[in-house]
Ligand SMILES: Nc1ncnc2c1ncn2[C@@H]1O[C@H](COP(=O)(O)OP(=O)(O)O)[C@@H](O)[C@H]1O
């Protein structure tokens with residue numbers, strides 16, 4: 736495998752004396768997709784949040800280009816390259832295009848460039864026809880697709896998806912997987928937590944099960960070229 740963009744090493748996390756993560760290592764590589772499964776309460780969300788800088792570990796290191804630093808020292812810089820998406824898409828009241836454009840306000844793009852970028856993103860996600868709709872009136876599956884697109888437009892190096900399929904029907908799951916496959920092909924590093932494992936054939940390169948605070952390597956199926964095939 737290629738050299739990781741970021742290697743999170745030796746992650747430990749305790750909540751009220753209960754050890755949730757025990758010396759967990761996870762490598763985030765360009766164009767690689769990790770599927771993370773495990774029973775409820777095993778620490779999947781906690782792990783993603785530590786990677787995203789949203790939860791503080793008891794101890795952890797981050798290795799970049801072979802150089803190791805403490806999580807605390809490095810995370811502020813690293814988190815700029817990482818987007819964490821909640822299970823429930825957190826959309827703002829407003830149209831689909833306004834939601835997708837939101838993050839661009841913090842970039843150096845001018846209004847014309849932002850508008851072009853939103854147009855491209857809408858087309859990329861098959862959302863052009865829904866551009867003027869109020870985002871919060873759409874189905875859970877479409878809202879999640881809007882949330883993916885809002886993340887994609889910012890071109891993060893790493894995308895962390897926490898139970899993205901939970902509120903989707905079969906059709907939406909297939910559409911979502913196709914978007915994720917294209918994100919991966921474009922070089923994004925993706926980590927997904929999910930209970931519904933069958934959708935990730937051909938998408939996930941690695942599968943880990945979180946059990947008793949540790950990551951166990953699990954089987955990954957690569958039989959399909961595309962989830963829609
Ligand atoms: N902020 C918190 N305060 C206390 N306990 C927490 C907190 N967040 C998570 N936990 C506990 O840590 C464990 C792992 O939670 P979580 O990471 O949400 O698991 P999963 O995503 O695998 O369902 C659970 O026992 C949960 O109750």
Ligand SMILES: [Mg+2]
Nearest residue numbers: 779780781897
């Ligand atoms: Mg969770």
